Amino acid sequence: MAHLGEQFKQVLTNIEPNTDDVTNAAAAHANVRKVLKADYTLASWGIDPILIGSYAREVSILRVKDVDVFGRLTTPPDSLTPGKALDEFGRVLDKAYGDRVKPQHRSFMVDFPDFGLTVDAVPARRCGDHWELPSRPEARAKWVETNPTQLGQLATDMNKDSRYPQIGSQGVYVPTVKMVRQIRRAQLGKTPPGGLYLEICAYSAFKDGLGTHSTWAGYLTAALRGIADILEDAVEGDLKDPTLDNSTISTKATDDERQKAADAFVAAAELAAKALKETDPCQSAVLWAQLFGDNDDGPVFELPANCNADGTTRSAATLITPGATRVPAGTGRYS
């Protein structure tokens, strides 16, 4: 087996959001937050926006393309309707951003072209222990339960809890979710389901148990197998929402798209298993490189420097051959 530990460590570096991503995401969030809090009506409803989404859960990968702002209304009037909540949000954001705002079923997407990302701003009000947000897929809006901060807590717990996979003292969950997101992007591109759906699948796979491994390659291979099984089951059924009891995850993906995703992850799991089983490090590396694809900076899985692109190993003349480090004078020298 070739585990390619140093190469996987480099993968995690290559998919990590860069300083521009971090700076721009923070700036865009701060901008939208300021706009929302400055409005008199929203302020009277106790607007308290926070970051949610993959960026807040620290599972974002390079490039950060969207940031989610959860517009919590802590003191709304009891009579507030979902339609009214959406309309007020829309009014405030339209006034500030004009044609950069695009309304969606349950949120408003604000484009920040200078930062190369969008902000999804969604209003929400308290619903028992969690929240509900307005959804308007048709003319009449309704309240839909949600608990976005809970997923962040579950992710943190999964990553830190020693009952779940660790390598040394480092949690395996968050880095694996990032790698799964990258693999989704490489294999499915812009086709839904998106990163959140795959993240929920990864969470479920971890919860079901991945077995005991000791390397990134081992855990990722097991996770991909688990995700593939869950995706296949979810094509016919639903994907359970781990943040809300008796709730399932909705997705924009059609049945065909979900089947395509399941097929892609079955293939990914098989490719990973083949790469892990391979004893030649260069052959293995080529397979992993296929799986991870490229990002804006180039190949995500970089081949070791002693490997050719076709998986052959570079000439043995460049290796440290036996005798190459021998010092003729031996030991006990002084100068």
Add this chain to the structure above:
Amino acid sequence: MPRPLPETLAERSALREDFIARGYGDDGHLLYGRVTWNDSAGVARRTAITIEITDAFPFAPPKVRLDHGAPGSDPVPSTFHLETDDALCLFDADTTVEGAAWRQAALLERRIIGWFERAAAGWPGDDDCDLERYLPPSDHFITYDSTALAGLTGTFATSRSAIVTRITDRQLTPPKAGSRAQRKDRRSLAWVGDLGAVTRPIRSWSDLAEALGTDVAEAERHIRGGYVDLLVLRYSRGAVHGVLVLHAALEPGRIALHGCQGADTSLATRTLRAGAPAQVLAAQRIAIVGCGAVGSYIADLLFKAGAGRLTLIDPQELRPGNLVRHIASADDVGKPKVVAVRNHLVRTGLPVDDVKVRIVSVSTPHDAIDITRAHTVIIDATADARASALLTFAADDVGARLVAACLQREGGIARVDRWPLLAGEAHVPPVPEHVVEGVRERGCGDLVSLTPPHSVSTAATLAVRVVLDLLAPEQHLPATVLEVLTPQDDAPYDHVGRLSLAPSASAA
């Protein structure tokens, strides 16, 4: 951070896979695992470690550290051979890289287990005196004379320059706390004390307090008084004695200690590296006649080797053109050569009280006989036909030990002859002279030999070896040592190396 060299990748990867196969976790940076070892009572212990295959691999061992964060790991008490970053010191610097144990997982693991077991047993037979390595380093360079300070404790004056702080042997009474003297005089003193036999490293003030016992109160009082910032502490490990020099600084709530580089300036330490012949040479009174290029290097080598009683004899002044082959520095241009050589010897820091200079030439039989009678060894580095003839005559007449050293053929041949001859010995015949178109230095009458500097040091080294051989109970070197440095046109000087010629009865 640069990536590992491609040539090293296969071996790095193989070592990682080997450890993974042994059950170690690998996050791409560190390998995580546990080793099982037996403590001194024979009870099995299990301790978590991390292994970092650094960029220097395989030319340096991986860094193996204690993994304090791992749950349920059997701890290791403070011990020697554990670096300040918790890395285990597993290999000494002289371990050969070829076939090194750190290049194979099984052998490295066995070495790690051995470390734990030796640590548990208190490092039997270990007498390394390097306690300063267990503390964060200070950039202070401290010198002290262990002979002058032997047996003393208390506060001592220091002399500070930009680079070196010297602990003097001037013991001072520290100012009384709160006194005007203390407020006025904030000179930094050093406190000298004794740790005795140490059984574990000093890593903190509390470790030091435990080792010093009741003396710690005095040391602490001086440090908190603000006038002591250096501690000079004698200690022993096994039969070996060492000195630990610490810089102590007051920080909020604690005294921070840093390990200084300390160097002993006692004569015994300064001459320690001179080697075995030092005692023999110290007993001699050696004349070096001719302090030009070869003579200056002979003086330097013999003096550093332990010959402290020298007489330097030469009538000439040092010229700028001499410097490329001479031991003296440009500061001494214009001075007599013997003075220039003595000034060089002064700069070694060794005592020169018994290095005499005579700005004279050897020009009469009386001169030569006086010299040979007053010295136990005479070195002829004159390359002067008349002076050499006089010294040869005088040595033979008096029965003195004489060593004549020279270079010939523009530095292509180095030759050393010695007297007296043993029964049946004779010197090798003279090397035939090759007439070379000469070069003269402006303002200097004699021809200049174009002998390169490295030939000079070779001839000097040969001469010193002959001197040492002469002083030994038995001679192993022939009466003439002749080395061809540059192949000549004529046999037998046409091959580089030591020449072994059958001595001729007609040799001079």
